[in-house]
Amino acid sequence: MSRRISPGGSTAGSALDPRLLLIGGVLVVGLVILVVVLLFGGGGGQRVGQRVPNEGATHVGQGEAPTYSSRPATSGPHWNVGGGVAPMNWGVYTAPVPEPAVVHNLEHGGIVIWYQPAQTSQDDVQALTSYVEQQVRSARFKVLLSPWAGEDFGAPIAVTAWDWKLYLDTADLDQVRAFVDDHYGEGPEPQGGPGQPAV
Numbered sequence: 393m394s395r396r397i398s399p400g401g402s403t404a405g406s407a408l409d410p411r412l413l414l415i416g417g418v419l420v421v422g423l424v425i426l427v428v429v430l431l432f433g434g435g436g437g438q439r440v441g442q443r444v445p446n447e448g449a450t451h452v453g454q455g456e457a458p459t460y461s462s463r464p465a466t467s468g469p470h471w472n473v474g475g476g477v478a479p480m481n482w483g484v485y486t487a488p489v490p491e492p493a494v495v496h497n498l499e500h501g502g503i504v505i506w507y508q509p510a511q512t513s514q515d516d517v518q519a520l521t522s523y524v525e526q527q528v529r530s531a532r533f534k535v536l537l538s539p540w541a542g543e544d545f546g547a548p549i550a551v552t553a554w555d556w557k558l559y560l561d562t563a564d565l566d567q568v569r570a571f572v573d574d575h576y577g578e579g580p581e582p583q584g585g586p587g588q589p590a591v
Contacts, residue, residue, distance in 0.1 A: 440574040441558035449580050463545040466552050470495035481586050488541035498554045500585030501577040502534035509539045511548035516563035533588040554579035
């Protein structure tokens, strides 16, 4: 940023150097972008659902009944591949699936949606069924829906991923989608698991 000095020692002209204006403009734009990101960019990294302590990823024999601290389970001992039971194929089930089998699905980055039949309306079950059927035909096919047969978990619907759960009173598909967007593909072995179902 050289300036011309007149023979008398004063600065020639009073116009600002255009390069200084450009640098100042870039700095102001950068500062504005930083402020916007800090204010509106998620700031605290909010995740969808409730984080659950990890209970490990041990494989146990098919038929064993591990106990879990989370209901439904979001990690922990689970059945190994064997007899076509674990992990389960993705999609909709109308009879309850074994919890230790689908914990294996969670390990492979999938989402398991449970509903308590006595607490969930048929309209909500149908909405969840349509959503899951749509998912298994898409690139995000690792989604499973099952009725729940265990102890009451305190809400009609639970959406689970590895180390995460979301309880819902109704089939709020906006919340389900947000949870899937946030947690799909998380798990110790996200590349594993059954392939996309043939439709």
